[in-house]
Amino acid sequence: MFELDVRSRKPIYEQLVERLKELIITEILKPDEQLPSVRTLAQQLTINPNTIQKAYRELENQGYIYSIKGKGSYVSPAS
Numbered sequence: 001m002f003e004l005d006v007r008s009r010k011p012i013y014e015q016l017v018e019r020l021k022e023l024i025i026t027e028i029l030k031p032d033e034q035l036p037s038v039r040t041l042a043q044q045l046t047i048n049p050n051t052i053q054k055a056y057r058e059l060e061n062q063g064y065i066y067s068i069k070g071k072g073s074y075v076s077p078a079s
Contacts, residue, residue, distance in 0.1 A: 004045060012047055016055040024064050024075055031077040035065060 004015050023029045035041075038056065042049040056073050059065045067073040 004047070013051050013055040013058065016052065017058050020055065020059055021062075021064055029075045031075050033075045035073040035075065037072055 038052045041052050
């Protein structure tokens with residue numbers, strides 16, 4: 001699902017944001033589809049959960065995803 005280049009000059013969270021945006025824009029990730037939990041994705045990618053959290057927060061600020069406390073993060077419906 002994700003290809004991250006750890007040797008890139010671009011921060012990992014930015015790579016994650018860009019990749020998730022691509023998946024949302026191309027509708028590989030459908031509106032209202034739940035994203036993997038921060039902990040799950042961090043384990044899959046073997047990166048710090050704070051990095052995932054930062055990427056999710058950035059996507060939420062840009063309106064690509066929304067979160068429900070205690071439930072997780074979801075793809076925002078297209079407006």
